[in-house]
Amino acid sequence: xxxxxxxxxxxxxxxxxxxxxxxxxxxxxxxxxxxxxxxxxxxxxxxxxxxxxxxxxxxxxxxxxxxxxxxxxxxxxxxxxxxxxxxxxxxxxxxxxxxxxxxxxxxxxxxxxxxxxxxxxxxxxxxxxxxxxxxxxxxxxxxxxxxxxxxxxxxxxxxxxxxxxxxxxxxxxxxxxxxxxxxxxxxxxxxxxxxxxxxxxxxxxxxxxxxxxxxxxxxxxxxxxxxxxxxxxxxxxxxxxxxxxxxxxxxxxxxxxxxxxxxxxxxxxxxxxxxxxxxxxxxxxxxxxxxxxxxxxxxxxxxxxxxxxxxxxxxxxxxxxxxxxxxxxxxxxxxxxxxxxxxxxxxxxxxxxxxxxxxxxxxxxxxxxxxxxxxxxxxxxxxxxxxxxxxxxxxxxxxxxxxxxxxxxxxxxxxxxx
Amino acid sequence: xxxxxxxxxxxxxxxxxxxxxxxxxxxxxxxxxxxxxxxxxxxxxxxxxxxxxxxxxxxxxxxxxxxxxxxxxxxxxxxxxxxxxxxxxxxxxxxxxxxxxxxxxxxxxxxxxxxxxxxxxxxxxxxxxxxxxxxxxxxxxxxxxxxxxxxxxxxxxxxxxxxxxxxxxxxxxxxxxxxxxxxxxxxxxxxxxxxxxxxxxxxxxxxxxxxxxxxxxxxxxxxxxxxxxxxxxxxxxxxxxxxxxxxxxxxxxxxxxxxxxxxxxxxxxxxxxxxxxxxxxxxxxxxxxxxxxxxxxxxxxxxxxxxxxxxxxxxxxxxxxxxxxxxxxxxxxxxxxxxxxxxxxxxxxxxxxxxxxxxxxxxxxxxxxxxxxxxxxxxxxxxxxxxxxxxxxxxxxxxxxxxxxxxxxxxxxxxxxx
Numbered sequence: 001x002x003x004x005x006x007x008x009x010x011x012x013x014x015x016x017x018x019x020x021x022x023x024x025x026x027x028x029x030x031x032x033x034x035x036x037x038x039x040x041x042x043x044x045x046x047x048x049x050x051x052x053x054x055x056x057x058x059x060x061x062x063x064x065x066x067x068x069x070x071x072x073x074x075x076x077x078x079x080x081x082x083x084x085x086x087x088x089x090x091x092x093x094x095x096x097x098x099x100x101x102x103x104x105x106x107x108x109x110x111x112x113x114x115x116x117x118x119x120x121x122x123x124x125x126x127x128x129x130x131x132x133x134x135x136x137x138x139x140x141x142x143x144x145x146x147x148x149x150x151x152x153x154x155x156x157x158x159x160x161x162x163x164x165x166x167x168x169x170x171x172x173x174x175x176x177x178x179x180x181x182x183x184x185x186x187x188x189x190x191x192x193x194x195x196x197x198x199x200x201x202x203x204x205x206x207x208x209x210x211x212x213x214x215x216x217x218x219x220x221x222x223x224x225x226x227x228x229x230x231x232x233x234x235x236x237x238x239x240x241x242x243x244x245x246x247x248x249x250x251x252x253x254x255x256x257x258x259x260x261x262x263x264x265x266x267x268x269x270x271x272x273x274x275x276x277x278x279x280x281x282x283x284x285x286x287x288x289x290x291x292x293x294x295x296x297x298x299x300x301x302x303x304x305x306x307x308x309x310x311x312x313x314x315x316x317x318x319x320x321x322x323x324x325x326x327x328x329x330x331x332x333x334x335x336x337x338x339x340x341x342x343x344x345x346x347x348x349x350x351x352x353x354x355x356x357x358x359x360x361x362x363x364x365x366x367x368x369x370x371x372x373x374x375x376x377x378x379x380x381x382x383x384x385x386x387x388x389x390x391x392x393x394x395x396x397x398x399x400x401x402x403x404x405x406x407x408x409x410x411x412x413x414x415x416x417x418x
Numbered sequence: 419x420x421x422x423x424x425x426x427x428x429x430x431x432x433x434x435x436x437x438x439x440x441x442x443x444x445x446x447x448x449x450x451x452x453x454x455x456x457x458x459x460x461x462x463x464x465x466x467x468x469x470x471x472x473x474x475x476x477x478x479x480x481x482x483x484x485x486x487x488x489x490x491x492x493x494x495x496x497x498x499x500x501x502x503x504x505x506x507x508x509x510x511x512x513x514x515x516x517x518x519x520x521x522x523x524x525x526x527x528x529x530x531x532x533x534x535x536x537x538x539x540x541x542x543x544x545x546x547x548x549x550x551x552x553x554x555x556x557x558x559x560x561x562x563x564x565x566x567x568x569x570x571x572x573x574x575x576x577x578x579x580x581x582x583x584x585x586x587x588x589x590x591x592x593x594x595x596x597x598x599x600x601x602x603x604x605x606x607x608x609x610x611x612x613x614x615x616x617x618x619x620x621x622x623x624x625x626x627x628x629x630x631x632x633x634x635x636x637x638x639x640x641x642x643x644x645x646x647x648x649x650x651x652x653x654x655x656x657x658x659x660x661x662x663x664x665x666x667x668x669x670x671x672x673x674x675x676x677x678x679x680x681x682x683x684x685x686x687x688x689x690x691x692x693x694x695x696x697x698x699x700x701x702x703x704x705x706x707x708x709x710x711x712x713x714x715x716x717x718x719x720x721x722x723x724x725x726x727x728x729x730x731x732x733x734x735x736x737x738x739x740x741x742x743x744x745x746x747x748x749x750x751x752x753x754x755x756x757x758x759x760x761x762x763x764x765x766x767x768x769x770x771x772x773x774x775x776x777x778x779x780x781x782x783x784x785x786x787x788x789x790x791x792x793x794x795x796x797x798x799x800x801x802x803x804x805x806x807x808x809x810x811x812x813x814x815x816x817x818x819x820x821x822x823x824x825x826x827x828x829x830x831x832x833x834x835x836x
Contacts, residue, residue, distance in 0.1 A: 019753070019779075022777075022779070023776065023777055096776070102798065104796060104797070104798055106791065106796060108787050108791055108796070110796075110797050110798065113775070113783075115779070115809075117809050117810070118779075118809065200809055200810070201809075201810055216637070219634070221639065221808075221810040221811075239832065241832065242831070242832030245832050245834050246830075246832060246833075246834060248834075249834035249835060253834070253835050253836075335437070344828075346832075357531070357827055358441065358514070359440075359441055361437075361440070361533070361536075361825075362825065363825055363826060364825065364826040364827075364828060365531075365825060365826070365827055365828070366827075366828040366829075366830065367828070367829050367830065368829070368830040368831055368832050368833065369526050369828050369829070369830025369832075369833045369834075370830075370833060370834045370835050372834075372835040373524065373526055373828055373830075373833070373835055374826070374828075378522060378524060378526070378528075378835070379522070379528050379826060380520065380522055380528065390639075391533075391535050391536065391618055391619075391823040392535070392618070392619055392639040392810070392811045392823070393639075393810045393811040395823050395824060395825055395826075396824075396825065396826045397826070405809040405810070405813050406813060406814075407779075407780065407781055407782065407783060407813055407814065408781060408782040408783070408792070408797065408813075408814045408815070409775055409782075409783055409784075410762075410782060410783070410784040410785070410787050410791055410792075411784075411785050411786070411787070412664075412784065412785065412786045412787025412788075412791075413660070413786055414657065414659065414660030414663050414664060414764075414786050414787075415664075415786065415787045415788060415791070416663050416664060416666075416667035416671070416787075416788045416790070417667060417671050417788050417790040417791055417796070418671075
């Protein structure tokens, strides 16, 4: 197989389909989403058979249990995919909205119209349900999609792709509006991320290694999500109850998510009091603490935190703890070690809250709220294609709007420039 | 000189200065802009001396007259730079604006705050006044800037940089908030566009060759502006007077600008009538026409347009003319050959105007208005750092907003996620 020729064909087909999708009405795109949901429901036997193939070859290739779990398409997961499609269909259509239309001194009227980006490439690892999630958000926002899942999920992804093709065709949209790459050859990824003629943006979903590799080699813009080293800072003017609630929830509500707190910062003025309460709460949850020297003066049993700990995304029941000199110490630490994902201050002090919001340069900054709220659903975006740690184009949770652009619209009446 | 080490130092200094600029108040940043204006006014002798050096070595290096003209800092151009700084100081500050703040079902309040991008790299050719224009927009929007001008303007740019440093210092901002690269070594550009640690976005301003080269090699997002192959389509339902006014103005108001019309499309239904009027008007302006076969049946004196003409940005008094089969023919031609910059329809027909706006995928789409309006000042942005032909981040004329990002702001009262 000539991978370059195959990918150019996929790209060309996507570009052509993108025009049709961009022109389609809201009703047609929603119809395609709902028809895909029905096609998935009707194809449960085929999905199970395809998934079994993937699971079998995964086992014989020695995939670990966590990988096999992510790969599995249980009936409940198929239900979730179907429900997800219906939810996306029910979201408002971002396309076509015109904003800011005003008259200019020349007499022309100028505003901006929201439009699709065009063709979106999605690169992801094992979980086959991402195929439906990503394709549905791209379609809803008027884009064509090229999906490249993990090679271990190839049969499952092709079975899902067949349902998407059926849904699109039933709505009268080109089946090429969503294409799942048919080869597991790694060279296909290399082509996908270097075809600016055919692909407008790449959204990689997966581990840091994958995303770094793609960002480095891409010749197409990448909406990327690197690590989440999130902080909670407990200020000396914090309400202790809120501090305890926010800190414990930020760490323990889920350990493996990017918006989980990895380092707790405590103002030295209240460290002696609050750290004893916090240590008790974290011990009860089974969280291992690693502290700076001043933390260990208060909590002698705590292990030493090294320089590396401040820069680590544990994704595990481990928490680094540092006593800092007030707000300046906290902001200094955060702007040095934070991955600019999500950081929260607990305080009752108006001026400190305001300074934290302004001076912490992260995609989400919070006052008296758990970092776990940094999420497209919690923010009301309806759905999320990822969380961007970039500043360009989209920052923080990326919903439908992040998959669109705006063009200028000008109305005149024979107006000329003089 | 170790270019890599020098550029890393420049980058590090910019990153540090960016934090101070981002935290500075509107008043301080405006003060720096106004103090720079005064410094430029006071430094007229130094500016003239530095510019003379550049002009002398330009002449001995054989620069052509057009290049030498762009390089010259006449007293009038210095006036324009000073006036530009005052205008930018008078624009509203985009930074800190919070929008969309709403309560979520969980009880948290979520909105978005506009923030600077951080460090912006500007790469440009001969005109030294770009140094002030670009630096002032970046500073107003809370960013630090690294500027790399043409080597032929190095003395002029350094003299301007000294004025910027004075203005910044007088306002109490770090002089490193605006740095003009001191070496003419080309390797400095290679470093600048591959330092994502220090540079958040690159804005190249110059010819297509420069921009393509930078886009190809950059490891940092690029806000790019490629060519402007702009179209006017005269529909069969056009008002002939408006058609004539818009077509002539779009081509002849200025020839060398990116928003000048390069191809005129005429519906075959009215071609016979309108082309005679148009040909007369263009002949009077000295514009050479190149036409398709159907154009030449009506205007036999016109030269043949080749396939290459449809894809050419003339930037000259030459116009390609094509007779098309109605709106579909026009949209088909535009979406094939347009550089997605600016395209305009002349029509009195509501449905055709609406279809043109929706189906033409360009950064500016117009009805009954000259393509020459596609400009940051005309659109009310106050100023313009460039016109983006990208869809990611910023599309069309880019003003202060295009140099910013938005972060999520969350207010809670001890809220946790359940």
